[in-house]
Amino acid sequence: MANFKLGEGKYTVRSIAVRVVVIMVGVFITAYGAAAFITAVLGSDPVTAFVQGLGKVTGLSFGNAMNVFNAAFFVVVLILNWRTIGIGTVLYTFTLGTFADIFIRWINAAIGLEPSMGFRIGLIVTGTIALGIGLGLYQAAGLGAGPSDAFNQIMARKLKLQLRWWRIIFDVIMxxxxxxxGGIVHAGTLVGMFLVGPVLGPVFNKMSPVVNKWAGNEDLVHEEL
Known part of the structure; x- marks a missing residue:
């Protein structure tokens, strides 16, 4: 069977197929998380809030603004270090926003355009969990970082900063x-900044070896987050 050198290992066609499925499940869950924050109208994580503002000034839907945002960072990463781009980067770039718009329509249809505070808090809670799980699954697939994440990794290396310190700078800019x-910055922004990571880390650490086993790469070891 043919082997392909991608990301952190040499993968078979079966391995790539399994990882692509995991990526798409992760992106789908992440899209719900972003949509939940947007429809809660209580503030979003920094990137989502920035994209929300971008949508307001351009007249684009949130999902289309997300696709533009991701595509812009994709081009920047392509210029700075194209080797950090993988299949996962491409899928994330061009599908996340589309899924997010679908979820926004579904959520608005289910609870209305002016949900009660209880529903809004519930959206923040489920959105936080969904972002952590979705991003954890996506990263566990090991086929490339999302475009803004790849950009952050490149910038941290270029500036000789620890990634966490550069991420703080990036979040402030966002x-x-x-x-x-005109993006909404509120309590949900703090929740997104500080609580998504504690969900993401354990999901990534737990699922990385599971994905490797499913994909037939049991010998591949990911560094824990």
Missing amino acids: VVGALIM
Whole structure:
């Protein structure tokens, strides 16, 4: 069977197929998380808030603005270090926003355009969990980081900063941009900044070896988050 060198290992066609399925499940769940934050109208994680503002100034739907945002970072990463781009990067770039728009329509149809505070808090809670699980699954597939994540990794290396410190700088830039463009920055922004990571880490650490087993790469070891 043919082997292909991608990401962190040499994968068979079966391995790639399994990982692509995991990626798409992760992207689908992540899209719900972003949509939940948007429809809660209580503020979103920094990137989602920035994209919300971008949609307001361009007249695009949230999902289309997300696709533009991801595509822009995809091009930047392509220029800075194309080797960080994988199949997962491409899938994430061009599908996340489309799924998010679908979920926004579904959520609005289910609970209305002005949900009660109880529903809004519930959306923040489920959105936080969904973002952590979705991003954890996506990263566990090991076929490339999302475009903005890849950009952050590249910039941290270029500036010789620990990734977590560069991420703080990046998040501040996103929040400032969101405020300038009219994105909602509120309690949900703090929730997104500080609580998604504690969900993402354990999901990634648990699912990475599981995905490797499903894909027939039991010998491949990922560094834990």
